[in-house]
Amino acid sequence: MAIPVFFVENPDKSDVLSADDSFHANKVLRLKSGDAIYILDGAGKKFRAKLLVSDARKSTYSNIILEIEEKTNKNLLNLWIAPTKQMERMEWMVEKCTEMGIRSIGFFQSKNSERKEIKIQRLEKIVISAMKQSKQLFKPQLNPIISFDDLLKKLEKSFELKGFAYISENNNLTIRSFANMKQESIALIGPEGDFTPNEIIKLNSHGFKGFSLGNSILRTETAGILTCASFNLSN
Amino acid sequence: MAIPVFFVENPDKSDVLSADDSFHANKVLRLKSGDAIYILDGAGKKFRAKLLVSDARKSTYSNIILEIEEKTNKNLLNLWIAPTKQMERMEWMVEKCTEMGIRSIGFFQSKNSERKEIKIQRLEKIVISAMKQSKQLFKPQLNPIISFDDLLKKLEKSFELKGFAYISENNNLTIRSFANMKQESIALIGPEGDFTPNEIIKLNSHGFKGFSLGNSILRTETAGILTCASFNLSN
Numbered sequence: 001m002a003i004p005v006f007f008v009e010n011p012d013k014s015d016v017l018s019a020d021d022s023f024h025a026n027k028v029l030r031l032k033s034g035d036a037i038y039i040l041d042g043a044g045k046k047f048r049a050k051l052l053v054s055d056a057r058k059s060t061y062s063n064i065i066l067e068i069e070e071k072t073n074k075n076l077l078n079l080w081i082a083p084t085k086q087m088e089r090m091e092w093m094v095e096k097c098t099e100m101g102i103r104s105i106g107f108f109q110s111k112n113s114e115r116k117e118i119k120i121q122r123l124e125k126i127v128i129s130a131m132k133q134s135k136q137l138f139k140p141q142l143n144p145i146i147s148f149d150d151l152l153k154k155l156e157k158s159f160e161l162k163g164f165a166y167i168s169e170n171n172n173l174t175i176r177s178f179a180n181m182k183q184e185s186i187a188l189i190g191p192e193g194d195f196t197p198n199e200i201i202k203l204n205s206h207g208f209k210g211f212s213l214g215n216s217i218l219r220t221e222t223a224g225i226l227t228c229a230s231f232n233l234s235n
Numbered sequence: 236m237a238i239p240v241f242f243v244e245n246p247d248k249s250d251v252l253s254a255d256d257s258f259h260a261n262k263v264l265r266l267k268s269g270d271a272i273y274i275l276d277g278a279g280k281k282f283r284a285k286l287l288v289s290d291a292r293k294s295t296y297s298n299i300i301l302e303i304e305e306k307t308n309k310n311l312l313n314l315w316i317a318p319t320k321q322m323e324r325m326e327w328m329v330e331k332c333t334e335m336g337i338r339s340i341g342f343f344q345s346k347n348s349e350r351k352e353i354k355i356q357r358l359e360k361i362v363i364s365a366m367k368q369s370k371q372l373f374k375p376q377l378n379p380i381i382s383f384d385d386l387l388k389k390l391e392k393s394f395e396l397k398g399f400a401y402i403s404e405n406n407n408l409t410i411r412s413f414a415n416m417k418q419e420s421i422a423l424i425g426p427e428g429d430f431t432p433n434e435i436i437k438l439n440s441h442g443f444k445g446f447s448l449g450n451s452i453l454r455t456e457t458a459g460i461l462t463c464a465s466f467n468l469s470n
Contacts, residue, residue: 099452099453100451100461101449101451214336216335216371217368217369218334219368222335225331225460225464226464226467232449233410233461233465
């Protein structure tokens with residue numbers, strides 16, 4: 001059997017697996033005290049450790065034995081998206097983006113938004129599971145939903161390249177050339193009803209450039225996936 | 236209200252909407268006799284027509300009034316994939332690939348395949364719905380599941396560029412450079428358990444080149460989406 005992988009935030013300060021992981025290790029994988037495990041810290045490091053206590057509620061592991069791998073984060077995309085009505089579509093997108101690799105995913109509420117709430121905790125679980133499954137060393141940061149205006153304020157002083165998905169006949173900036181600049185970037189994906197003209201004026205005045213995702217009319221989550229794929233392919 | 240869009244195969248030989256579309260037109264959209272509709276033939280053409288009889292079981296439309304749009308198919312990717320255990324994942328992939336644009340999607344069964352059956356009819360509905368939603372003029376062809384060996388035989392005499400997704404340290408052909416050749420292509424995505432060494436030898440001897448999808452370990456359906464995205468972005 002392949003050595004099982006667990007996620008622990010700040011593993012140097014902890015020697016306990018989460019309740020879910022403890023259950024999984026003990027009841028599903030039937031691991032025993034002394035079994036080898038891998039720990040991902042979600043910040044670029046992978047460690048090898050040993051289970052000390054295998055318990056369905058609280059498993060502990062030994063001090064980290066060996067650092068196996070360390071990487072720097074090459075994921076350049078910070079995605080902000082207006083969430084879809086069906087939460088399932090966002091969950092799928094978050095899973096796919098995590099698998100491909102992404103720096104952060106956040107949500108905003110604009111004029112035509114269809115959803116005002118996001119349960120970040122459920123998405124966190126999806127992120128961690130996809131991260132372990134795809135052996136990503138970096139856990140994408142999830143940012144809770146904020147208003148469009150607050151988002152612009154929040155990003156005002158950031159130095160990243162800024163863009164937003166925009167369908168227009170005379171749009172020369174493709175997502176491909178945007179991603180090819182190979183800088184840390186912020187990309188906004190509007191709701192199904194799109195950004196309003198007023199929001200686009202605000203975006204422009206805040207230094208955001210509209211990029212095109214091609215000629216197809218994509219669902220919101222597909223636009224998010226294609227944007228992420230495009231950064232992934234430019235790496 | 237935007238003019239509603241319907242799909243009719245060979246609309247020049249028919250003047251009837253499908254049973255599903257008739258119901259949708261009559262009961263959901265509440266269209267009346269005389270209302271304007273668009274017809275997509277899925278082969279590059281969009282027509283304007285007029286409803287003659289609006290009936291929940293059998294709606295008919297007038298001879299086609301006007302050809303609105305005609306395009307040639309620029310989708311170069313023919314995807315063949317080993318379907319996942321959870322059919323939902325394939326359905327999602329088919330929807331996303333249709334939105335982005337793809338020439339055909341087919342299924343094969345190899346040594347490590349997790350699923351031996353595919354209900355093409357259900358996928359057809361998803362394809363048509365995604366096609367209408369994204370205003371694609373081309374309906375991707377869906378090919379029923381066949382065995383790995385039959386697939387190789389079937390593709391033996393085809394002139395398309397042939398590749399398969401393959402994770403290897405020393406793989407120099409990226410999906411990006413594969414897609415950038417801008418030729419009609421066949422891309423095979425293996426099952427979660429991957430192709431067997433024996434299958435890879437067969438692929439090589441049949442002229443298939445292994446391409447890399449990057450360093451992440453992707454789920455089957457994510458590999459399909461990333462392959463499709465990469466062709467879409469090279470257009």
